[in-house]
Amino acid sequence: MGDVIIELDGVEKVFDVRRRAGLFRRERKQVRAVDGISFTVPRGEMVGYIGPNGAGKSTTIKMLTGILTPSGGRLRVAGIDPSRERTRLARRIGVVFGQRTTLWWDLPLRDSYQLVRRMYRVEDARFKKNLARCVDLLDLGPLLEVPVRQLSLGQRMRGDIAAALLHDPEVLYLDEPTIGLDVVSKAKVREFLQTVNAEQGMTVLLTTHDLTDIEQLCKRVMVIDHGKLMYDGGLEGLHAVGESERTLVVDFERELPPVAVAGVRCVRVDGPRQWLAFPATASAAPVVAEVAARFPLVDLSVREPAIEEVIARMYGGERLPVARQG
């Protein structure tokens, strides 16, 4: 592990919400959007931050940029307290919100980038170098003279990502960077993120509803629900926690009643084909050996659990949050 660049210790955000409770009465209610979250991210890591709608992901990112001040706990990004020194932090971080653009609607991309350069006072040579690299890797060349309003969603997103990187941030927050994009644009964005992470050692924190983003980009994933951290670890570990199952798809020589093998559930029968589920954490070898020894087999294959199913089970289930580290 390298040095720690993002550090949260018991971070909370409580919103005071007023709502009507009858004709004349207003009720005050507190929403604990982030409820005591602790984690650290070492420099250079690319981490997925996922959870169902309203889990507290955007609120966390807003605190990490300094837009929102935590109600409790301790938060540091590159050694800086974001809400106290938001401007100083802004030079060190890049932010992309998939749902809205930071570009100037009426200006061509090229002019937007000039404004970014002035805002961050990016030195000329560095700006040229960074822009050339982004234009090359994100295929922005033909788009530079086009006003932002005329860009497709995928083009605009690529434009936004470039804008976030022109001042060489050490940390990049991406909130739903692939939302609404077509397959080709998604692939391009992912490839780009992989490149900047690998070549520049940029730390990336990514929220997404598209689990392919996580599978392709992140070795580590954090799952948040109701403002609490429910899981922090590798994707494989998520399968263990989510009690996911692998499936042995077996073609027998003839139709058989559902086979009974210890540790295995027959989940489907279709003619001579049967689907046998067993825990994803177990080895397939003994299951295959027993089925093959007892029944006349023609063919078999093992299907890995879909990460979507694991996550859905986690979101749906009553789980205890992970223990706080340290």
Ligand SMILES: Nc1ncnc2c1ncn2[C@@H]1O[C@H](COP(=O)(O)OP(=O)(O)OP(=O)(O)O)[C@@H](O)[C@H]1O
């Ligand atoms: N400014 C605010 N005032 C009051 N409540 C808020 C505010 N911002 C967020 N909340 C509430 O805090 C909770 C967490 O919201 P947040 O936007 O962080 O979730 P999210 O995980 O980003 O969800 P989504 O995937 O839908 O974007 C929700 O219950 C939301 O309604």
